[in-house]
Amino acid sequence: MSEHAHDRIRAVVWNDDALELLDQRLLPAVERRLRLGTAAGVAQAIRDMVVRGAPAIGIAAAYGVVLAARARFAEAPAGWRARIGADLDLLAAARPTAVNLSWAVARMRATIERAPEGDPCPRLLAEANAILAEDIAANRRMGALGAALIEAGGSVLTHCNAGSLATGGFGTALGVIRTAHAAGRIDAVYAGETRPWLQGARLTAWELVRDGIPVTLLADGAAAYLLCQGRVRWVIVGADRIAANGDTANKIGTYGLAVLARQHGVGFMVVAPVSTIDMSLADGAGIPIEERPAAEVLDLAGARVAAAGAGAWNPAFDVTPAALIDAIVTERGVVHAPDAAGMAALLAG
Structure with a gap:
């Protein structure tokens, strides 16, 4: 079966002059699209x-810029460029760790600066559409490059959700898994549940089941025992930011999986577009790590599960040192045993 058969999910859609987002807080029980008409809403x-x-x-933020431009131009065609600055800053600050967000806003800002007089929305919408299309094309390229690293036979483990729901479509880590599955290279896919938001249980499992790819869930704490069984060949994850030396920020729990993979002789693959690489940061120590509300750990589905009086520490991401990563797969190529020289060569090529 072609990997294109496993590509029916789109989380971010521009439809009839508004942005529609598949509300991932409600999956898998409810499939509902939220329709947004303002940058603040995005x-x-x-x-x-x-x-x-x-x-x-990043893609959602690009469309948010289109909505901002439409509103500012409608207020008064003269001076809209000056007024839109606050909207761009609002979008860029929505979450701190994912560098794709600031990258997309910066690209849209550059488009604004180049825009001729008159209504800017057609040009900005074309740029947002290009960002979306380029992401899907990059994911397909990464899928092919990453799948080529996987020898036939054996299983893979993934963490969080780096699939169609996390991208324009097809996915990064799940794009590799989709391609490898279609080629008969993977016997089984395991997915960690990914506390506290359960992206693995709610989102990755939903995607794979929907696309007809068998998936087995495991509690995050079961990963070590799974890897020591010798059935898993690769741990495959996405990334939210990659530093110049290859240190990688991804969903909390990724660092622990990298340590476990190295202990058990399992390959560790990061799959992400080059827009995720932040060459301004020498290493992972400079990556800002978002800390989210304690209630996400203390509660489950809105109900308190922790003992009254307990506190919680809730970093949304951790940083995996490049020394624990066997391959970083991008649309421009693969960096094996990544380091600063390898990352620089990738971007220079």
Whole structure:
């Protein structure tokens, strides 16, 4: 079966002059699209995790800029460029760790600066559409490059959700898994549940089941025992920001999986577009790590599960050192055993 058969999900859609987001807070029980007509609404949806995943956040923000331009130009055609600055800043600040967000806003800002006089919306919409289309094309390219690293036979483990829901479509880590599954290279896919938001249980499992790819869930704490069984060949994850030396920020729990993979001789693959690489940061120590509300850990589905009086520490991401990563797969190529020289060569090529 072609990997294109496993590509029916779109989380971010521009439809009839508004942005529609598949509300990922409600999956898998409810499939509901939230229709947004303002930049402030898009920024709030990003903060509230209606949309999540670094590439998808960037794409949503690009369309948010279109909505901002439409509103500012309608207020008064003269001076709209000056007034839109606050909207761009609001979108860029919605979540701090995913560099794709600031990258997309910066690209739209550059388009604004180049726009001729008159209504800017057609040109900005074309740029947002291009960001979306380029992301899907990049995901297909990464799918092919990453799948080529996987020898036939054996299983893979993934963490969080780096699929169609986290991107424009097809996915990064799940794009590799989709391509490898279609080629008969993977016997089984395991997905960690990914506390506290359960992106693995709610989102990755939903995507794979919907696309007809068998998936087995496991509690996050079961990963070590799974890897010691010798059936898993690769751990495959996405990324929210990659530093110049290859250190990678991804969903909390990723660092622990990298340590476990190295202990058990399992390959560790990061799959992300080059827009995720932040060459301004020498290493992962400079990556800002978002800390989210304690209630996400203390509660489950709105109900308190922790003992009264307990506190919680809730970093949304951790940083995996490049030394624990076997391959970083991008649309421009693969960096094996990544380091600063390898990352620089990738971007220079």
